[in-house]
Amino acid sequence: xxxxxxxxxxxxxxxxxxxxxxxxxxxxxxxxxxxxxxxxxxxxxxxxxxxxxxxxxxxxxxxxxxxxxxxxxxxxxxxxxxxxxxxxxxxxxxxxxxxxxxxxxxxxxxxxxxxxxxxxxxxxxxxxxxxxxxxxxxxxxxxxxxxxxxxxxxxxxxxxxxxxxxxxxxxxxxxxxxxxxxxxxxxxxxxxxxxxxxxxxxxxxxxxxxxxxxxxxxxxxxxxxxxxxxxxxxxxxxxxxxxxxxxxxxxxxxxxxxxxxxxxxxxxxxxxxxxxxxxxxxxxxxxxxxx
Amino acid sequence: xxxxxxxxxxxxxxxxxxxxxxxxxxxxxxxxxxxxxxxxxxxxxxxxxxxxxxxxxxxxxxxxxxxxxxxxxxxxxxxxxxxxxxxxxxxxxxxxxxxxxxxxxxxxxxxxxxxxxxxxxxxxxxxxxxxxxxxxxxxxxxxxxxxxxxxxxxxxxxxxxxxxxxxxxxxxxxxxxxxxxxxxxxxxxxxxxxxxxxxxxxxxxxxxxxxxxxxxxxxxxxxxxxxxxxxxxxxxxxxxxxxxxxxxxxxxxxxxxxxxxxxxxxxxxxxxxxxxxxxxxxxxxxxxxxxxxxxxxxxxxxxxxxxxxxxxxxxxxxxxxxxxxxxxxxxxxxxxxxxxxxxxxxxxxxxxxxxxxxxxxxxxxxxxxxxxxxxxxx
Numbered sequence: 250x251x252x253x254x255x256x257x258x259x260x261x262x263x264x265x266x267x268x269x270x271x272x273x274x275x276x277x278x279x280x281x282x283x284x285x286x287x288x289x290x291x292x293x294x295x296x297x298x299x300x301x302x303x304x305x306x307x308x309x310x311x312x313x314x315x316x317x318x319x320x321x322x323x324x325x326x327x328x329x330x331x332x333x334x335x336x337x338x339x340x341x342x343x344x345x346x347x348x349x350x351x352x353x354x355x356x357x358x359x360x361x362x363x364x365x366x367x368x369x370x371x372x373x374x375x376x377x378x379x380x381x382x383x384x385x386x387x388x389x390x391x392x393x394x395x396x397x398x399x400x401x402x403x404x405x406x407x408x409x410x411x412x413x414x415x416x417x418x419x420x421x422x423x424x425x426x427x428x429x430x431x432x433x434x435x436x437x438x439x440x441x442x443x444x445x446x447x448x449x450x451x452x453x454x455x456x457x458x459x460x461x462x463x464x465x466x467x468x469x470x471x472x473x474x475x476x477x478x479x480x481x482x483x484x485x486x487x488x489x490x491x492x493x494x495x496x497x498x499x500x501x502x503x504x505x506x507x508x509x510x511x512x513x514x515x516x517x518x519x520x521x522x523x524x525x526x527x528x529x530x531x532x533x534x535x536x537x538x539x540x
Numbered sequence: 541x542x543x544x545x546x547x548x549x550x551x552x553x554x555x556x557x558x559x560x561x562x563x564x565x566x567x568x569x570x571x572x573x574x575x576x577x578x579x580x581x582x583x584x585x586x587x588x589x590x591x592x593x594x595x596x597x598x599x600x601x602x603x604x605x606x607x608x609x610x611x612x613x614x615x616x617x618x619x620x621x622x623x624x625x626x627x628x629x630x631x632x633x634x635x636x637x638x639x640x641x642x643x644x645x646x647x648x649x650x651x652x653x654x655x656x657x658x659x660x661x662x663x664x665x666x667x668x669x670x671x672x673x674x675x676x677x678x679x680x681x682x683x684x685x686x687x688x689x690x691x692x693x694x695x696x697x698x699x700x701x702x703x704x705x706x707x708x709x710x711x712x713x714x715x716x717x718x719x720x721x722x723x724x725x726x727x728x729x730x731x732x733x734x735x736x737x738x739x740x741x742x743x744x745x746x747x748x749x750x751x752x753x754x755x756x757x758x759x760x761x762x763x764x765x766x767x768x769x770x771x772x773x774x775x776x777x778x779x780x781x782x783x784x785x786x787x788x789x790x791x792x793x794x795x796x797x798x799x800x801x802x803x804x805x806x807x808x809x810x811x812x813x814x815x816x817x818x819x820x821x822x823x824x825x826x827x828x829x830x831x832x833x834x835x836x837x838x839x840x841x842x843x844x845x846x847x848x849x850x851x852x853x854x855x856x857x858x859x860x861x862x863x864x865x866x867x868x869x870x871x872x873x874x875x876x877x878x879x880x881x882x883x884x885x886x887x888x889x890x891x892x893x894x895x896x897x898x899x900x901x902x903x904x905x906x907x908x909x910x911x912x913x914x915x916x917x918x
Contacts (some may be wrong), residue, residue, distance in 0.1 A: 353679050406798070432645075434647070484800070527807070
């Protein structure tokens, strides 16, 4: 079973730490409480960033720091190679915020992770977090407060907005996983159902989905198959999007009736999920149920 | 990107997949009937969406005069919000058996779904599932062609070999083009086993564009046919006009939140003009991207107000506000009032900057929407 739970003792490296995003976010993650133990920059001459050592590859980083998770902030065309480096070094938890990973590369990465038993969150993800403990990626601190709501989302900004409004209403999150907006991704909604079902600190689940792909339909099946008993809430974006147009996320492309809004809503409702039409209704609905 | 049939066929033909002789026509008056392939013909409206046959965008022509008439009738019509800006005039293939081949990148299965059927045609989606032979393969040549061979063995002996040959070539094209979907329906199988791709539905991966030179030049050469992809490739962010008659210009970041905002505006009876994921994290202290977007939104003939909605996890809103004010100054095309809703770090500086520019700032989205409504009522 996939278990995305980390805590403040999980040792984490940042691949691409000498880049602009790597420098910024290694600092911000550490400020939040994540135990950043080092970074990787192939061929780079920099020895240290934000007070942690920089290594030439993951094998060296793991040997010196005992890193168990990696946040990869490298270019889209370099991402597959960097993931291979991490997996070869024995790292089994990868978070890849990089946008624009070629889909055929993502498919190869998916197979690599599956065959090696690696948990991969991404690509095109804002990251994941266990509020109050640690975050991998760049979820905004304003949206993160500890609480009973498991949260998984295909959209970054929409989840920030929902998390922020819920936090202001006193509803916090247990484990937040941004699965990312790409069609081929390391972790899909359905993959996380067994974890949220068993996780004692999760009392309910919020799913933020969108048009395109089949993630929501698979989720509905998984919830039914698992006999998931905790309350599940959902918000779906893209009700009014035209067919065949990618609305920013590569995954949010509707082809014919596949991935259309109504099909997703019907599938989720049949699985007992409460689907909301607007952010306000979602926040009010969850707050009145959980507070 | 969803390729127009004509472009898909040219790309496939260049990779050893035979297609009926044809050419692209953008102006019905420019059809040179002397250079048409031997008739009869098909006149096929080119739009990037399925269901063209049922919508009447594909017509038979027995004479050159009918070719011109159909082209004239089809050019300029719209289907699913897309205008037919070109037609493909091609030789009609008669007395052929119609089979089906599809390669679909199946994200949930983590592989490529290979689909073969001895019976293709317009209603393949409604065909009984047992008519389609399918299997998941890995995204590499040996696995894909091996899969094609196995599946083709299950087809009738007079069709199987042609489908196998076509499937093998299409498998290589699928990998070479880094396609998400290649569907040939119908695949014409002629007596003697010769075959041609009667139609071609090809969707390629925009993310791979930087390393797909043939596709990259297609987008560059035919900007009018692929405006959204061309724009994204050139500028690095997503902008789509969702309603040419829209009244509310949107300056937004984040695909999901931007889509949701459009949904909520429409549900409330309002008319958003565009979708935008500007990616505030990539502005890098420059107004170029913002000014460009404001210019585009300024082209909306009915746009009467600009709503700025930024939920910034890590963007410094003070800096963003400064760039916004500067960009508005640099985009005289946009003559409409601005309503801003910002949340995140640097809000107090943003408040001062926007106040100095007389732009109202809200933290609650509902308050901002009320201000937008007030402008629309004026």
